[in-house]
Amino acid sequence: MSLPRLKLISFPLCPYVQRSRITLLEKNIEHEVEYIRPDALPDWFFDISPLEKVPVLLVDEQPLFESMVICEYLDEITPGSLHPEDPFERAINRAWIEFGNEILDKTFTLFKTEDEKSHKHAKSIILDRFDILEENLQHSPYFNGESFSLVDAAYAPMFRFYEVTKDLLHFDVYEDTPKIRAWADALLARPSVIQCVHADFMDNLKGFLTRPDSFFGRSLKTD
């Protein structure tokens, strides 16, 4: 198997990058990772990332953007597949990946936003989406049962946010969703999910999420 040279461009704390890194690790694909800082972007980055977002995967120097597009590409160029074989099941997996994109986005808002209104709005959407997801989870320990899939790679970074902040949040996000809680626990114990970030990542993320310029960070200060 001759693969192109692959380099993943990342921010240290970006959850979307983790999806691609998990896929690289799950499929045991040789690759490099280059971390850049979002507050000190190198000039070359503007040429390869149209929206200045990560991840970008350099494929023999050619840039590819969008986390799940990168995951599908990595899956397609290597033997086996992290998607179900049946086209309808594969489509259902992709639909729930799309569903998860909004939850990850709102989770980021929950911790990052400066104002209380959008924090509360994000919380209400997350809990609503969790209820729907809970009703639709049919297998365990992973989304499709015993086999780890791209849909698991898509959700794992979101579960990491709640793991890092579980003793800080004013609510238990999994209170009414035991199936999601079990799914999160299974994913956070998976080697690829553990290894896709640095050993000091959890502490760094906690520091970032509890900064006083976010509503969430300020809410901790006054407790």
Add this chain to the structure above:
Amino acid sequence: MSLPRLKLISFPLCPYVQRSRITLLEKNIEHEVEYIRPDALPDWFFDISPLEKVPVLLVDEQPLFESMVICEYLDEITPGSLHPEDPFERAINRAWIEFGNEILDKTFTLFKTEDEKSHKHAKSIILDRFDILEENLQHSPYFNGESFSLVDAAYAPMFRFYEVTKDLLHFDVYEDTPKIRAWADALLARPSVIQCVHADFMDNLKGFLTRPDSFFGRSLKTD
């Protein structure tokens, strides 16, 4: 070739539904379309669409949601492909589909939002994204050249908004992007793009977009 029974659930004016309908027509797939009204949703719809969104494709009665997921599924279960054969080219196409999702979303905001601030914010994002897209268009008449692809199906409904409103908007969205203008013209002349909506669709959409409860609609009244 034995396909499942396919029924597409649609709102009359929804742009996302058009992507799936274009794919059905391009691949000459037997299907039904059922239109429902967003202000009078039937009870059964809540059971099949977790976010009360369309399109939903019923596949032998099993629901599948998300427009591009539906397009990929339809492409995969029928001969030939509307994606490039090369995995990297296919990934690049998918990346630009994701890029287009935000433009379509902001285009909808441009016409639907009640307040001037978000109208102007949407406009600035659209023009910025158009500049980036223009720089990255490498072929004509379609995204990949002579072959019509899923990425074309993804963008066509957005171009329809600007066709319907071209004499009403206070700016020419294509002013600095002649390649996008040519792409839009080619797509809007394509039979599948024309036939994916009702004959009276353009008039209905114009009526909807110019309603006085939107900033855009009110801006027309006072001209």
